[in-house]
Every structure is written in structure tokens, then in C-alpha cells.
Amino acid sequence: MNIINMIENKQITEIRKQFPILQTNINKKPLVYLDNASTTQKPNSVINKISEYYKNYNSNIERGFHTLGSQSFEQVNKTRETVSKFINSQNSSQIIFTSGTTESINIVANGFANELNEEDIVILSELEHHSNIVPWINLCRNTNSKLEVIPILKSGELDFKFIHNIIKKRPKIIALTYASNVIGTINDIEQIIKIAHEYNIKVFIDAAQAVPHFAINVQKLDCDFLAFSSHKMYGPMGVGVLYCKEEILQNMKPLKFGGAMIEDVSFCDFKYREHPYKFEAGTMNISNIIAFNEAIEFINQIGFEVIEKYEKDLFEYLIQELQNISQIKIIGNPKNKVPLVSFIAKNMHPFDIGMMLNASGIAVRTGNHCAQPLMDKLNLSGTVRVSLSIYNTKEEIDFLVSTLKKILL
Amino acid sequence: MLKEKKDIDRIQNDIIEEFQIFENDMEETLEYLIELGNNLSILNTEYKIDQNKIKGCLSNVWLICKKEDGYLFFEADSDTKIIKGLISLLIKIFSGQTSQNILNSNLYFVEKIGLKNMISSKRISGYSNIVDKILNLAKSYKD
Ligand SMILES: Cc1ncc(COP(=O)(O)O)c(C=O)c1O
Numbered sequence: 001m002n003i004i005n006m007i008e009n010k011q012i013t014e015i016r017k018q019f020p021i022l023q024t025n026i027n028k029k030p031l032v033y034l035d036n037a038s039t040t041q042k043p044n045s046v047i048n049k050i051s052e053y054y055k056n057y058n059s060n061i062e063r064g065f066h067t068l069g070s071q072s073f074e075q076v077n078k079t080r081e082t083v084s085k086f087i088n089s090q091n092s093s094q095i096i097f098t099s100g101t102t103e104s105i106n107i108v109a110n111g112f113a114n115e116l117n118e119e120d121i122v123i124l125s126e127l128e129h130h131s132n133i134v135p136w137i138n139l140c141r142n143t144n145s146k147l148e149v150i151p152i153l154k155s156g157e158l159d160f161k162f163i164h165n166i167i168k169k170r171p172k173i174i175a176l177t178y179a180s181n182v183i184g185t186i187n188d189i190e191q192i193i194k195i196a197h198e199y200n201i202k203v204f205i206d207a208a209q210a211v212p213h214f215a216i217n218v219q220k221l222d223c224d225f226l227a228f229s230s231h232k233m234y235g236p237m238g239v240g241v242l243y244c245k246e247e248i249l250q251n252m253k254p255l256k257f258g259g260a261m262i263e264d265v266s267f268c269d270f271k272y273r274e275h276p277y278k279f280e281a282g283t284m285n286i287s288n289i290i291a292f293n294e295a296i297e298f299i300n301q302i303g304f305e306v307i308e309k310y311e312k313d314l315f316e317y318l319i320q321e322l323q324n325i326s327q328i329k330i331i332g333n334p335k336n337k338v339p340l341v342s343f344i345a346k347n348m349h350p351f352d353i354g355m356m357l358n359a360s361g362i363a364v365r366t367g368n369h370c371a372q373p374l375m376d377k378l379n380l381s382g383t384v385r386v387s388l389s390i391y392n393t394k395e396e397i398d399f400l401v402s403t404l405k406k407i408l409l
Numbered sequence: 410m411l412k413e414k415k416d417i418d419r420i421q422n423d424i425i426e427e428f429q430i431f432e433n434d435m436e437e438t439l440e441y442l443i444e445l446g447n448n449l450s451i452l453n454t455e456y457k458i459d460q461n462k463i464k465g466c467l468s469n470v471w472l473i474c475k476k477e478d479g480y481l482f483f484e485a486d487s488d489t490k491i492i493k494g495l496i497s498l499l500i501k502i503f504s505g506q507t508s509q510n511i512l513n514s515n516l517y518f519v520e521k522i523g524l525k526n527m528i529s530s531k532r533i534s535g536y537s538n539i540v541d542k543i544l545n546l547a548k549s550y551k552d
Contacts, residue, residue: 027436349489351468351489351491351492352489352490352491355491356436358435359436359438360435368467381467382467
């Protein structure tokens with residue numbers, strides 16, 4: 001626990017001070033927020049930036065030249081640059097702002113609408129969140145193509161044997177989560193991308209659960225598409241990112257049509273603007289895109305080296321403590337995990353556990369976590385999920401564990 | 410005897426009064442609900458079929474209704490103890506009432522005993538689906 005103590009004393013108290021919500025009470029008890037995989041809390045820098053925007057330079061971008069408009073435009077571009085550096089993409093024009101991971105996935109799935117027919121195969125995995133399932137089912141329905149699903153092993157890791165075999169059927173696309181929002185599994189996507197590219201198969205990565213926890217390098221991964229949401233990485237709601245390879249962006253059709261995405265328009269025809277604008281029709285969530293920059297700066301300031309170390313130690317402590325509660329069964333045990341864990345208890349329904357924890361001020365997620373197919377596979381109706389973040393502490397875990405012991409007695 | 414069943418609002422008021430000792434302490438309220446749930450008579454397994462299951466709840470909830478002498482009687486079960494406790498209160502309120510009384514009723518006790526989030530998280534708790542089911546049964550037994 002050396003690292004936890006060391007970092008905690010120096011930094012975590014300071015970090016916690018930046019999050020006003022962590023000072024609040026729930027049911028007359030201090031909030032213990034352990035539902036970070038649903039959404040993280042926001043630091044003051046993010047919150048303040050939103051109000052700063054509305055106070056100082058609220059304006060629609062690129063709708064006529066005035067000072068405010070160009071300020072907004074510059075700030076949005078600043079975030080685009082920051083995101084681009086954050087995931088190490090070649091150009092910031094490969095960063096498309098969306099409303100969230102879900103919209104990003106819909107853009108990609110829609111982009112394949114004209115490329116698939118009844119002979120084609122789309123591949124997903126059993127670990128996917130509904131938002132990386134439903135758009136693909138819809139695509140397969142519309143194109144009469146087939147959906148195949150990579151199963152998971154008992155450990156909660158993907159079955160690589162299956163991957164090696166299915167890939168020979170030459171699917172058009174593999175859409176995979178980087179990290180599971182239920183079990184926490186970090187998939188070896190680098191390996192999968194390598195195999196897929198040998199067969200000229202495109203790979204989409206849902207990085208929603210990965211981005212807050214470790215550095216992502218899209219050039220090194222060589223993924224064709226990658227998506228994530230600002231709100232799961234200390235940023236505001238309603239902002240997401242879609243990264244695509246340059247050559248894909250040239251040809252991919254947009255999902256939305258409207259203002260700000262066209263070069264020329266008459267009633268007979270229109271011409272798209274260059275990407276990323278081609279994919280950004282209509283007025284975007286400008287204030288929140290601008291504030292998103294502060295969320296990435298928040299992460300950058302702490303640095304992934306510290307984040308990874310701290311979260312890993314804290315997570316190991318959590319697992320060790322949960323394993324000491326005899327009534328609890330942890331779901332899956334993959335080697336590499338983001339700091340989240342799902343469990344069930346022998347003598348209590350997840351809903352009851354969630355309600356009881358909430359009564360003590362502890363926020364966890366209960367239910368099927370928008371991953372019903374995975375729940376079916378695991379033969380579970382729901383779990384309790386505890387997910388950590390940089391501002392969580394050993395004391396909070398101790399409180400969770402002692403409360404659990406009391407509830408499950 | 411049955412005709413002396415208290416009216417719905419009086420039962421709700423009794424429940425609210427009963428819960429007052431917890432002074433809105435969530436933990437104690439829930440523990441008491443669990444106790445109430447544990448005391449609810451067991452629903453025979455033959456009734457635990459899909460037809461009696463309430464849709465839209467993340468937990469399993471079964472509810473049946475019988476009519477005797479013009480009054481409706483409910484029995485129910487759930488695999489979550491807190492929901493079961495909540496159901497036991499609904500049964501206390503509605504069992505033994507006429508269809509008409511049930512359909513005319515206005516439920517307010519849940520908020521007053523500090524369980525507002527049962528209602529606001531209705532998709533998770535299934536609270537409104539349970540109430541809807543009771544109302545639908547009351548409608549179908551109306552003559
Ligand atoms: C793995 C994964 N993918 C996608 C999503 C959807 O993200 P959003 O709701 O921000 O679009 C989530 C959110 O829980 C997730 O965990």
C-alpha cells in the first residue's frame with residue numbers, strides 16, 4: 001500500500017478538493033461515489049469553464065464573422081487539438097465531435113450501410129455494451145448481413161481461438177470494446193487489430209471505459225475507428241469523440257445532414273465540407289466541447305503514470321477486501337482489468353444491496369449495466385458494480401466493505 | 410367483517426405514521442421494509458409463472474389477484490427483499506378493497522416514508538409497473 005499512501009497524502013486530498021460534489025452528503029452521510037464507470041464527477045475547472053463560456057464568449061461558431069464567434073471556434077479547435085494529442089492521432093481533423101460514444105458508433109455503423117450485403121459478416125464480442133450492439137444489429141438487418149459474436153472464456157477474456165477461426169471468413173468489420181463495463185476486462189485489441197489487418201478487416205474500438213484509466217495511442221494500436229465519451233473522463237455530458245483513419249474519413253458517408261457540414265447547397269445538390277466538419281452537422285454542444293478540454297488537462301496534469309499506479313493499487317486493495325467477504329462472488333477474473341468489479345451475493349439481490357449501500361451514502365451501480373446479452377451468457381439477472389476513479393480513497397473502500405459486511409450478515 | 414376494511418387513505422396514513430419513528434433514516438426504513446417483506450406470506454410456486462410476472466422490473470416480481478364477495482385480494486412475491494417489503498405495503502392497502510376503490514385511489518405514502526427514489530428510479534425498482542398491474546387487475550375485475 002506504499003504507493004497509495006504516498007500519493008494519497010500528497011495528491012489525492014488536493015484532487016478531491018477540486019470536485020465540489022465529493023463534499024456533499026447523501027442520506028445524511030458523506031457521499032462515497034463508486035459509480036465512475038457510469039459517469040465520473042467533474043472538477044471545478046470543467047464546471048467553471050462552462051459558465052465562463054456562457055458569460056464571456058457564447059456564440060455560434062462559423063455563422064458569420066464576429067469576435068465572439070471566432071473565439072468559440074478557436075476554443076473548440078483547441079479541444080480538438082488536445083484530444084488529438086491525447087490519443088496521438090496524426091491530425092486533429094481526424095477528431096470528430098459527437099454527442100457521445102453512442103453517436104460515434106452510429107456514425108461508423110451507418111458508414112458501412114452501403115458496403116455490406118448478405119454475404120458479409122460483422123463481428124462483435126459478448127462483452128459489448130448495448131450501444132456497441134444495437135447499431136450493428138440494425139446495420140445487419142438493413143443489409144441482410146450476418147452478425148457473429150466472439151464468446152468469452154470463464155475468466156471473462158475473449159476466446160482467441162474463435163477469433164483466429166472467424167477471421168478466415170473475412171468479416172468486413174470487427175467492433176470491440178477496449179474494456180468491459182461489466183467485468184472490467186481489458187481486451188488485447190492490439191493483437192486483434194494485427195490479426196484483422198492481415199485479412200484487411202476494419203476494426204472499431206469502443207474506448208468508453210478505457211480512456212479515463214490509461215493512455216491510448218491510436219497510431220500504435222493502428223485501429224481504424226475509436227470512440228469515447230467526455231463524461232466518463234471527468235468532462236461534461238453530451239460530448240463524444242470519433243477518431244477515424246484519414247483515408248476512411250475521405251469516403252465515409254455522414255449520418256447527419258444539415259447546416260455547418262456543407263460547402264455549397266442548392267435545392268438540387270450539395271457538396272460536403274472536409275472532415276471533421278462533414279460529420280458535425282448542426283450546432284454542436286459548444287460550451288461542453290470547450291470545457292472538455294479542461295477535463296483532458298486535468299488528466300494530463302496528474303499523468304497516466306500516477307493514475308494507473310494509484311488506481312491499480314486501490315483496485316487490488318478493493319478486490320482483496322471483497323474476496324474476504326464470504327457471501328460475495330466476483331464475476332470473472334481476467335488478467336488485465338480497468339478498476340471496476342461486478343459481484344453478486346449469495347443471500348441478497350443486487351437491487352437490495354444497491355439500495356442499502358445508497359442508504360449509507362455509497363453510490364454503486366446495480367442491474368444489467370446495459371449489457372443484457374453478457375448477463376444472459378453469465379446466467380445473471382444483474383450484478384452490483386463498483387468502479388473506481390482517481391479521487392477514490394482507501395478509506396472509502398474500507399467504508400464500502402464494512403457496510404457490505406453489515407448488510408450481508 | 411370485510412366491509413370494515415379501512416379506506417385506502419386511512420391505511421396509507423397509518424403506514425406513514427408507522428414509519429415516522431425512523432425519522433427518514435434511510436437505513437432503518439429499508440431494514441424495516443425488508444422485515445415486512447420477510448413476513449409476507451409465501452406465494453405458492455404454482456403462481457410463479459410468466460403470466461403473473463410483472464414486466465419491466467429488473468427483479469422478478471409476481472402478483473396475483475383473487476375476487477371474493479366483491480373484494481379483491483392480492484398475493485405477491487419478489488426476489489428482492491426491499492421490493493417485497495414495498496409490495497407488502499401495497500397489499501396492506503389494496504387487499505380487501507373493491508375494484509372501484511382501488512381505481513379511485515391516489516397513492517402518496519411512498520414519498521411520505523422517504524422512499525421517493527423508489528418512484529424516481531421506477532425502471533429499476535419497477536414500482537410503477539407494480540402499481541399499474543394492480544390497477545389493471547382492478548379494472549379487469551370490475552363488473
Ligand atoms: C463500454 C461502453 N460503451 C459505450 C457506452 C455508451 O456511452 P454513452 O452513453 O456516453 O454514449 C458506455 C456507457 O456506459 C460503455 O460503458
